[in-house]
Amino acid sequence: MELGISMFGDIRIDPHTGKIQPAQQRINELLEEIRLMDEVGLDYFGIGEHHRADYAVSSPEIILAAAATMTKNIKLGSAVTVLSSADPVKVYQNFATLDLISDGRAEIMAGRGSFIESFPLFGFNLDDYNELFEEKLNLLLEINEQNNITWKGKFRASLNNQQVLPRAKNDQLNIWLAAGGTPGSVIRAAKLGLPLMIAIIGGNPANFKPLFDLYKQEYINNGHSMDNYQVGIHSHALFGDTSEEIADKYYPYYSAQMDRIGSSRGWHKYSKSQFNAGRSANGAIFVGDVNQTIDKILYQQELFGLTRFAAHMDVGAPEHKDIMHAIELYGTKIAPQVKKSLDK
Numbered sequence: 001m002e003l004g005i006s007m008f009g010d011i012r013i014d015p016h017t018g019k020i021q022p023a024q025q026r027i028n029e030l031l032e033e034i035r036l037m038d039e040v041g042l043d044y045f046g047i048g049e050h051h052r053a054d055y056a057v058s059s060p061e062i063i064l065a066a067a068a069t070m071t072k073n074i075k076l077g078s079a080v081t082v083l084s085s086a087d088p089v090k091v092y093q094n095f096a097t098l099d100l101i102s103d104g105r106a107e108i109m110a111g112r113g114s115f116i117e118s119f120p121l122f123g124f125n126l127d128d129y130n131e132l133f134e135e136k137l138n139l140l141l142e143i144n145e146q147n148n149i150t151w152k153g154k155f156r157a158s159l160n161n162q163q164v165l166p167r168a169k170n171d172q173l174n175i176w177l178a179a180g181g182t183p184g185s186v187i188r189a190a191k192l193g194l195p196l197m198i199a200i201i202g203g204n205p206a207n208f209k210p211l212f213d214l215y216k217q218e219y220i221n222n223g224h225s226m227d228n229y230q231v232g233i234h235s236h237a238l239f240g241d242t243s244e245e246i247a248d249k250y251y252p253y254y255s256a257q258m259d260r261i262g263s264s265r266g267w268h269k270y271s272k273s274q275f276n277a278g279r280s281a282n283g284a285i286f287v288g289d290v291n292q293t294i295d296k297i298l299y300q301q302e303l304f305g306l307t308r309f310a311a312h313m314d315v316g317a318p319e320h321k322d323i324m325h326a327i328e329l330y331g332t333k334i335a336p337q338v339k340k341s342l343d344k
Contacts, residue, residue, distance in 0.1 A: 001301055001342060002308040003335040004044025005037055005327065006079040006234055009057035012317035015252040021317065023056040029320045030056070031066055036324060038071035040331020046079025046109060046310060051117040054260060061094040068102035077107030079197075079234065079310070080178045084132040085118035087156060088140035089164055096168040104169040109197060110137060111178030128155070137177075141192065144172050176230070179211075186211050190218030195230035197310065200284045205233075205300055212304045232308030233300065236278075236315050237286035239293055239326040239334065243279075246326075247287055250318050251275055254287075257316030286311055290333045297338050 009030055012021035034045050045067070047060045057063055060078040067076055076098065081091055091108065099106035112133055119126050135153045143149055143164045152158040176195040179185035189196040196215055200208055215231060236254075240246025251272060258270040278285030286293055297309055311330065313323055 001306055001338070002043035002075075002232075003297075003330070003338060004042050004046070004075070004308065004310050005330070006046040006048070006310040006312045007033075007314040008048035008050060008079075008312075009055050009063070010257065010314045010317035011054050011056050012253075012319075013054070013256065015256050026056040026317065027063065029323075030063065031070065033320075033323055033327060034067040034074070034076075035070045036327050037331065038074040040328060040335075042074060042327070042331050042335060044075045044077065044107075044308065044310065046077045046107075048079050049082050049113065049118075050115060051121050052115060054257070061098050064106070065098050065101055068098060068105065071102075071105075073105075075105050075107055076102055077174075077176070078109050080109045080111030080113060082113035082118050083110040083136045083140065084112055084129065085122045085124050086136070088136045088143060089156075089159075091140060092143045092164055092173070093166070095173055096166050099168040099173060100166060106168070107174045107176065108140075109176040109178050110140065114180065124155075131155075137188075141175065144175060147171075176232075178234070181208065181211060183211065183214060186215045187218050190215045190224075191222050193219065193222065193224035193228065195232070195308075197232045197234055197308070199234045201234075201236050201312075202278065202284050204282050205235075205284050206282070206303060209303060216305070230307045231304065232306055232310060233304065234310045234312050235284055235286055237293075237311035237313055237326075238318060238322065239286075239311075239329045240289060240322070241325075241329075243288040243292055246289070246322070247275070247279060249322065250287055250316075253316035253318045255316075290329055290337075293330075293334050294337050294341070297334070298341055301338075301342065 009026055011023060011026050037045055047057055047063050049060050051058050064076040095106050095108050116126060124132060132155055135155055139151055148161050148163055149159045150161050176197050177189040178197045180199050238246060238250050255270045277283050279287050286296055313326060
């Protein structure tokens with residue numbers, strides 16, 4: 001199983017003073033964090049795409065290209081690329097360029113995204129939400145498979161025997177699909193034979209098992225080889241020396257961000273009891289000490305048959321030093337023990 005980290009580039013808003021961190025500072029911190037992930041041997045890093053004031057990253061491939069020049073082994077991908085409001089031709093070109101810079105370490109994780117700001121920003125209609133994603137995903141996959149493209153669709157100019165250049169190092173990129181828990185998205189990934197990442201950020205993770213079972217069955221039914229089977233989860237996480245210490249330190253940042261997002265979605269105010277329930281053995285949040293985290297990762301790996309676990313580590317932008325310490329614990333203590341246990 002691959003063990004990695006995803007982030008959105010959350011901008012720190014001091015829970016006491018309301019002071020907003022400059023985006024430049026957060027981006028510089030982010031690059032330091034990615035470099036450390038590589039140094040401690042983590043397998044994967046993914047960065048999200050957002051177009052909001054509380055996130056520093058709108059162009060994942062630029063951050064990843066910068067990271068590629070200071071890392072050697074870690075896979076570098078988006079988490080996610082909001083494909084519905086992007087041009088698949090340019091997406092492939094950008095990530096193929098990243099792949100060349102990184103010597104074959106680039107990935108695309110395509111998704112719809114959990115926010116809608118990119119639609120009006122780039123001139124797309126939310127009424128076309130489903131059609132946009134389906135058409136653009138199909139075009140991206142075709143570009144990934146063929147050097148010369150002849151294609152016609154509804155939402156972009158036609159292509160007539162045209163090349164999309166440059167090509168990735170091995171001509172093709174690894175493309176994942178991200179899903180928030182809808183059966184339709186899971187079935188789409190399975191039919192296409194694409195790796196699937198499911199976000200589990202609340203509730204009891206065991207409730208998601210039918211989705212993993214559905215994906216595996218549909219994947220097999222559509223004739224895809226289990227040799228290429230890849231499935232992962234993305235869950236909120238932060239690790240510390242003691243469980244209570246990291247929980248107490250992180251809660252003000254985490255709850256403030258959940259309330260900022262929830263205010264526009266009609267959520268109830270986020271409570272400490274929700275946080276503690278999420279941190280429990282049957283919860284979706286990986287905030288705790290080394291041993292708790294190892295046990296929880298192993299439990300969910302067995303439950304879902306995971307090939308990848310992504311600890312989403314910057315919700316609410318905890319202090320940079322705490323993220324760095326969490327990365328160090330993950331790479332030097334948690335990941336080695338998880339892999340040792342799985343190899344038995």
